[in-house]
Structures are given as structure tokens and as C-alpha cells.
Amino acid sequence: MTIYGQDEILELLWTLRELGKSGRSELLRETQEESPESLIEELRSSGHLEIAGDDIRMTPLGDERARVIVRRHRLAEVLLHTLFEIEPQQIDSNACKFEHILSEEVTESVCAFMGHPPVCPHGKPIPRGECCDRIKTEVRPLVTRLSDASLSVPVRIVFITPKSVKRLEKLSSFGIVPGSIIRLMQKNPSHVIQIGQTTVAVDKEITDEIYVKRA
Amino acid sequence: MTSAFSGVGKQAARVVLVGNPNVGKSVIFGALTGRYVNVSNYPGTTVEVTRGEARDRGSTYEIIDTPGAYSLIPMSEDERVTRDILMLESEAYVLQVCDARNMRRSLMITVQLAEMEVPFVMAVNMMDEVRSKKSMPNLDILEEKLGVRVIPTVAVRKQGTDRLLSLLEQAAPSIASISYGVRIEEAIERMKELLPDKTPIGKRALALMLLCGDDSLTPWLAGNVPAHQIREMNAQRSRLVETTGEDILYRVNQARLMWIDQLFETEDAEEPKPEKADLAARFGWLSMDPVYGIPILAVVLFIAYLFVGVFGAGVLVDLFKNIFFDGYVVPAATWVIDRVFPWPFLKDFLVGPYGMISMGFSYAIAIVLPIVGTFFLGFGTLEDSGYLPRLSVMVDRVFRKIGCNGKAVLPMILGFGCVTMATLTTRILETKRERIIVTLLLALGIPCSAQLGVIMGMLADIGIKASVVWFLLLLGVFFLVGYLAGKVIPGESSDFIMEVPPIRLPRPGNLLVKTMARIEWYMREAVPLFLLGTLILFVADRLEILLWVQRVSEPVVVKLLDLPPKTSEAFMIGFLRRDYGAAGLFAMAREGMLTNLQVMVSLVTITLFIPCLANLLVIYKEHGGRVTACMVLFIFPFAILVGAVVNFVARLFGVTF
Numbered sequence: 001m002t003i004y005g006q007d008e009i010l011e012l013l014w015t016l017r018e019l020g021k022s023g024r025s026e027l028l029r030e031t032q033e034e035s036p037e038s039l040i041e042e043l044r045s046s047g048h049l050e051i052a053g054d055d056i057r058m059t060p061l062g063d064e065r066a067r068v069i070v071r072r073h074r075l076a077e078v079l080l081h082t083l084f085e086i087e088p089q090q091i092d093s094n095a096c097k098f099e100h101i102l103s104e105e106v107t108e109s110v111c112a113f114m115g116h117p118p119v120c121p122h123g124k125p126i127p128r129g130e131c132c133d134r135i136k137t138e139v140r141p142l143v144t145r146l147s148d149a150s151l152s153v154p155v156r157i158v159f160i161t162p163k164s165v166k167r168l169e170k171l172s173s174f175g176i177v178p179g180s181i182i183r184l185m186q187k188n189p190s191h192v193i194q195i196g197q198t199t200v201a202v203d204k205e206i207t208d209e210i211y212v213k214r215a
Numbered sequence: 216m217t218s219a220f221s222g223v224g225k226q227a228a229r230v231v232l233v234g235n236p237n238v239g240k241s242v243i244f245g246a247l248t249g250r251y252v253n254v255s256n257y258p259g260t261t262v263e264v265t266r267g268e269a270r271d272r273g274s275t276y277e278i279i280d281t282p283g284a285y286s287l288i289p290m291s292e293d294e295r296v297t298r299d300i301l302m303l304e305s306e307a308y309v310l311q312v313c314d315a316r317n318m319r320r321s322l323m324i325t326v327q328l329a330e331m332e333v334p335f336v337m338a339v340n341m342m343d344e345v346r347s348k349k350s351m352p353n354l355d356i357l358e359e360k361l362g363v364r365v366i367p368t369v370a371v372r373k374q375g376t377d378r379l380l381s382l383l384e385q386a387a388p389s390i391a392s393i394s395y396g397v398r399i400e401e402a403i404e405r406m407k408e409l410l411p412d413k414t415p416i417g418k419r420a421l422a423l424m425l426l427c428g429d430d431s432l433t434p435w436l437a438g439n440v441p442a443h444q445i446r447e448m449n450a451q452r453s454r455l456v457e458t459t460g461e462d463i464l465y466r467v468n469q470a471r472l473m474w475i476d477q478l479f480e481t482e483d484a485e486e487p488k489p490e491k492a493d494l495a496a497r498f499g500w501l502s503m504d505p506v507y508g509i510p511i512l513a514v515v516l517f518i519a520y521l522f523v524g525v526f527g528a529g530v531l532v533d534l535f536k537n538i539f540f541d542g543y544v545v546p547a548a549t550w551v552i553d554r555v556f557p558w559p560f561l562k563d564f565l566v567g568p569y570g571m572i573s574m575g576f577s578y579a580i581a582i583v584l585p586i587v588g589t590f591f592l593g594f595g596t597l598e599d600s601g602y603l604p605r606l607s608v609m610v611d612r613v614f615r616k617i618g619c620n621g622k623a624v625l626p627m628i629l630g631f632g633c634v635t636m637a638t639l640t641t642r643i644l645e646t647k648r649e650r651i652i653v654t655l656l657l658a659l660g661i662p663c664s665a666q667l668g669v670i671m672g673m674l675a676d677i678g679i680k681a682s683v684v685w686f687l688l689l690l691g692v693f694f695l696v697g698y699l700a701g702k703v704i705p706g707e708s709s710d711f712i713m714e715v716p717p718i719r720l721p722r723p724g725n726l727l728v729k730t731m732a733r734i735e736w737y738m739r740e741a742v743p744l745f746l747l748g749t750l751i752l753f754v755a756d757r758l759e760i761l762l763w764v765q766r767v768s769e770p771v772v773v774k775l776l777d778l779p780p781k782t783s784e785a786f787m788i789g790f791l792r793r794d795y796g797a798a799g800l801f802a803m804a805r806e807g808m809l810t811n812l813q814v815m816v817s818l819v820t821i822t823l824f825i826p827c828l829a830n831l832l833v834i835y836k837e838h839g840g841r842v843t844a845c846m847v848l849f850i851f852p853f854a855i856l857v858g859a860v861v862n863f864v865a866r867l868f869g870v871t872f
Contacts, residue, residue: 165462166290167710172468173285174712175319180472188505190611190621192715197316199715201503201608201621206710 004100005039008032010048010066011073011099013058018124024054068107071127073099074120075110081121082114083161088121113143113211147191147207149184155212156181162209171210174200181215227268227275229307230383231300233328235321236283237716238314239340239370241265244280246376251732252280254725255598257625258714262293262642264300271380279304282642285320287327287420288429288464292642295431301331302435305415308386309335310379315345315367318352322475323468325361329389332417336364336386338379343369344717352478360478362390371722388417393474395423395467402426402455409444409451426452427464499601499718503608512609515602519593520671523664527589528672536581548572569756575749578798579742584734586668591733592726594632594664599721599729603628604713611711617656617694618701619649620711626653630661632733635829637661638837648706651842654834655700658826659850660693665741665794669801670818676804677811681872685815689822692857740829741792748791752784775859776816777866779808785821792827811872812865820858825851 012031016022028036040056043049048062058066076098080086102110108129111117116132119125149155157178162168175195176182184207185192185199191207193200230247232240236258245251248267253260265280281300282293289295301309309328313321318339328335337357345351358365364382368375394400406422414421424432425448436445455463501507545566552562566573597603603625611621622644630637634657641650641657662670674682755761764787765772765780772783781803789796800817803809809817825847826834835843865871 168462169464170290170710170712172465173323175472177469177472186503190608192503192608196319201711201713201715203711
């Protein structure tokens, strides 16, 4: 599994660079790979790394590959944290496996789905993907948060991921359940949604938890 | 509230009005009983149960109005009140009031009534406001599928309401029945076996409530079900939660909504056009707009100030106090006394400096009445228009900072009418923490209409700059205390999920009746207290207690606040009613006994001052002795502290206003 191993090394380099470190010794101390030296050599020969003494730097090629890996990893963290409420401390090991298997398309869907989050649950920046730029002009993801939906356009609720059961129950007593058609009427100063002829004002926190697709 | 039904006879059939909030239950109550209960255009107007009597073709009915509920599995205090009434009045007929524009939600209550097996009929109200046929099931089909009578009404115009009572004789439990899937159904069956033989409402409904984790049933359970059965119930519920892996109430609600959907002829993939079209609706949206919302609020406040502050506290008070009372009533009374009962004591008692007529009636009728009258009228207009809930939308984010959400603005604004009544409406808030914060802020920072009017009158005399300073100062104190209370008071805050009613043109009829009802309430409630206050002052003056009070409070009133000793009277009587205290200050200011700075200091102090007696009693009733004591112990020194700080800072910088 040298590909996975290479990915891990590149990811670690990216993370160390965020902390302002680029030393080989640093890398070797932090890594959990079994034979890091050979992985580094592989990466150097494939043109991903440049080595000068203790200093290891990513080439533009390596940088690009690392960027994609870090992006997947951190998006997966957001997904696990927001959707399944897994604590940040427990997330890392789970997210590790995601980053190797997510295809580009799936990554973009996850990114759009989570509303193009800028940071991971640990607060580190998520490298932007193409989908983040394009969102406003071309591609609209299939499922978005209600808070990202266009104003006054009817949308159908796909699912709701509430923080508390009570909130879900309250929403359902207004008829706000999966399958219902609703519109987001305004976002400021509070979010106002319309369902049937009922107008309901809610916090943004709540419209963030309602996922919709175009009706 | 009313227990004068002893003469009615025990057979009087009882009718409980039930329905979603803001569907017109209270209007129908009024139409049936001829009694007025407060009617407004926002959810949560009714927080207590009101009873009244209706007659129809020789039979007498006792009608019970309840707070609106979105669900009969209660999520707030007022919903619990409604559900409990249904359990207590198990012999009663139920009249469900529906909102024709929101039938899906109304039918959510209907299916719960069906499960409770109570006999009921449905009034589908506001038929005139239905915009789209698609959002409305065919009423004949509805009758057939539910097996209960369904009557279309427009209660504000009394259309259809005259038939309601006679149709109640045909009230029957609904035949509607929803299946919740194998697992939940099995659990319901097992739960039903654990319930006692005789239950006040249908066992299926109780079983569902228990499975959905309704903890407000605890008192009933404790009295009716043995402990080992309750343990078994919990086990059943846990097992169900484990096997379904989902929230049960949510599942149940979803099944109900799906069942309701099949009552509608067409699937409404195309909803009615959003209500941006007509003028009232446009205004409704603009008033919640981030750009136009603020200017609209400013205009509303300015008009309120012109109407209450300038017209009520200025023009009308002048007319009543200076021309009518001081010009005619007091001289006439003096003339009569001089001629008929020439006793100095009586003269002093009636028209002296602390006389019943010259002070008690004069304050109550000439100063406060015109102010509260104009306030009630203006406030009623706002209530009926549906504007107030839109304010919640505007302030939600700010109110988050004080540990509440936008909903809390409703009791706060009601507080400008009467803090005591507003304290009762804190029940619409969902958590205890929010109720305590709002109660505290009401008691501390919100002046009631009478007091506010008097304050506006005094501020108008010393200029706009002082008014702005007073306003900003109180706003600052309000948010500071709110912020700190939010930090200190434990508990959770609730979600902001609030229905916004449509903007409607207030109906002059309701407005007039409502204002009159409130003025009548004021006369009954406040005037006797004004007279009592005057009596206390009179006696205290005679026994030279007043001098003693002045001397005792001198270090605070004179030294700390730099006010004339006589102001201590106003503060003392402020315990009884804050507006009375303010009226005392008003009279002092008019007589030129206070400098502008002293007006400011005394106004700030009395605005923040201890809540009036009635308010204290309500706080005690709602939150108990400990909370009440804490509030008093905080507010009293705090009010004086703020007054002293204002005084000190103003003098330090030579500000005299």
C-alpha cells in the first residue's frame, strides 16, 4: 500500500507546513508509517518532493496531490462531525480511511452537501475545490441546506438532521417534515420560511439542518 | 377565573374549545358567550383558561376557552394547560377550531382528538381567507372520513357560529384511525394493557403520549398507575426506541401528516403563490425586511410617541387635570365641603394635599387614565394588525445575547401595557430559564403604560436630549442585566421557531371592545389602589410618619441621589403602583420642585424600581418565593445604584439637561 503511505506522508507534510515546519527529522518523528524513508524516496523520485539536507519541500506536483488529500480528509471530518455528531477527538482515525477512497465527484458532492465549509471541526482550513468557486454560476448541487436555497423558490425537504429531538418534534408539528414543500422567504434578520399558508420564523441554525432539493 | 356558575345547575353541558394558536378560539368564545376575552392577532394571546356561559334553545352550556396548541403532546406550558383540560373535563364536548388556511396543521389536532376518543365537532374558521382551493379539503368528504360534523365559519362576522351549539348535540368520537406500523402498534397494545381500566381519555392516545415520552403526564401517572407498572411502561418505551432507532414522536407525527395528506383531493405540488401580492402582505414582509424593517419600527415608535406621549400625556392630561380637575372638580368639591360639612379634617381628607379627590382621583383619572387610554388604543391596534410577532423576527439575534430568543420580545412589549399581565404571558416561552430572565427584565427595565406615559410627559417637558439619554440608559441597563442574567441563570435556551400571523387590518369593533375592557380593568384594578395609596399617605402625613420616612431615607434620597426629601413619598408609594409613584414625581416636576437633572435621576430610579405589588404577587405565583426574593433583593439596590451613578456622573461632567 505504498500509495496510501505516500498520501499519508504528503498529508503530514501539508499539516507540518501549516505549523511552519519543514524538517525531515520533524516528519520522521510525527509519521506513523512503517518505512517512511523509502516512501520519501519514492515521492522524491516521482517528482513530488525536493530534499535539501534536513529540509523537505513539496514540488508543485506534490503540493497539488497533498491539497486534494487534505481536502478530502477534512471534508470527511466535517461530514462525520456535522451529520453524525462524532466528537472531533474521535474523528481523525475514521476520516483517515475516507481520504483514500473518495472519488473527485463524491468529494465535490460532500463539499456542496456540507455547504462548502471553510474549516474542519478542528478549525483547520479546508483547501478549496473547483466546486466551491462554481457554485454560484453553474452547477447547483442536488441537495443543499435550506439556508443555502434560493429565496422564494419552492423546495422539497429531503431530510432533517436536528441537534435535538425536541426541535424535530416542534418542526414536525408545523408540518416541516421530509417530503413537505417549503420556501425560504428571507435570511435577514432571521430566517423566515413559508409552508402552505403558514409563515414561520426560525434561527439560521435550524435552516442549516434542513436539507432540501428542488421541488 | 369565574366560578359564578352555581346557579346554572349541574347539568350544564361543558364545551372545551381547542385548536392551534391564533385560529380564533377566543373570537368564537366571545360569539358563543357574549363575553369578551382578549383577542389579538398573534399566537399565544390566551395563556389561561377562561370559562363562560352560553344559552341555546333552553339549554345552558359552560364554554371553556383554552390556550392554543400545536400538539396535544405538550411542548410548552400553555400547551400543557390545554391538554390537561381535556383530561380533566373528560365529560365535556370538544369544539375544535381550525384555521381554514392551515388545515394540515389543524388536522394534526383532529387526529389526536380522535385518538383521545372525545366527542367533538369541528369549526373551520376564517373561511373568507382561503386563497387556494387546493389547500382546503372538501368539507363533505372530511365529515365522511372523520365521522364528525364540520362547520365552516367566519367567527369575526359571526357567520356559522350560531349553528355550533345545536350541532354539538351531534358530537361524536371520530372514526378516523391511523396505523403507525407494526412495531409502534405492538407497543401501543402492550402499553394499553398497563393502563388502568378507567382512563379520562382514550387509551390509545395515552399510550401514544407515553411512548412519545410525554413527561408532563407524570402527575397523572403518579396518582393512577402503580409504580411497578410505570417501570414496565418505561421498559416498553425503551424497547421501542431501541428497535425503531428513531424518535417516536417524530415517526408518529410523520404518519399523521401522511394520513392527513390523503384527505386532500390533489397533491399540492404547486402551492398557492406566496403572499407577496397584496398590500397588507407586502407590508408584512417589509416590516421583517433587514433594510426597511428598522425605519418601519422607528415610524411605528414615533407614531406611538406622538399619540401617547404628546396627545395622551400632553393634550388630554392638560384637559383633564388642569382644566377639568383643578379648574372645576376640586374647587366644586371644596365649595360643597365648605358649605355642607365644614370640618377641617374632612376637607383635608378630601381636597387637602393628600386628599382623596385632589390627589387620589386626580392622579388616577386626570393623569393616568388619559395616558393608559391612548396607550391601550394604540397598543390594541398593533396587536390586531399582526405587527408584533414581526418584531420578534427583527430582534431574534439581539435577544440571543441575553439568553432568550426573538419570541421573548412579545411579553416584553406586552409589558409596556402592563408588566403584571406580561409576566403571565411569559408562559409562551419554552424554558424556565427564559421565563425567569424575561420576568426579571420586565420587573426591572420595562415601564408599564401608565408609568411610561407619565415618564414621557415629564421628559417632553425637559427636552428631547434628556429623552434620548433616558432611553439609551435604560436600553443599556436592560441589555447589561439581560446579558449578565443570561450568563448567571442556569438552564437551556430554546429554539426560535415562531409562527408569523398574516397582517390584518384591525377591526374597529374588536379594538373598541378591547380598549374598553382594558380601561375597565384599569379602573377596577388601579383606582382602588390609588385611593388606598392616598389613604396611606394621608394617614402617614397625619401621624408624621412621612417625616420619619423622609428622615430615614434621607441618606439615600437626599445625599446619594440629590433629590428633595419629598421624593421619598413617590418612591414609597411606588411600591403600591409604579405609575402612582411616577405620577407623584410628575406633579412635583410640574410644580417646579425638581431641576432637570433631578427629574432625570428620579425617573431612572423609579423606572428601574421595585415592581408594583400586583407584579410581585404574580412573580411569586409563577416562580415561587425564592426567585421573588432574589429579584427584589437585586432590583431594589440596583435601581438606586444606577440613579446614584447617573447623578454622580452628570454632576462630575456638569451635565444639567
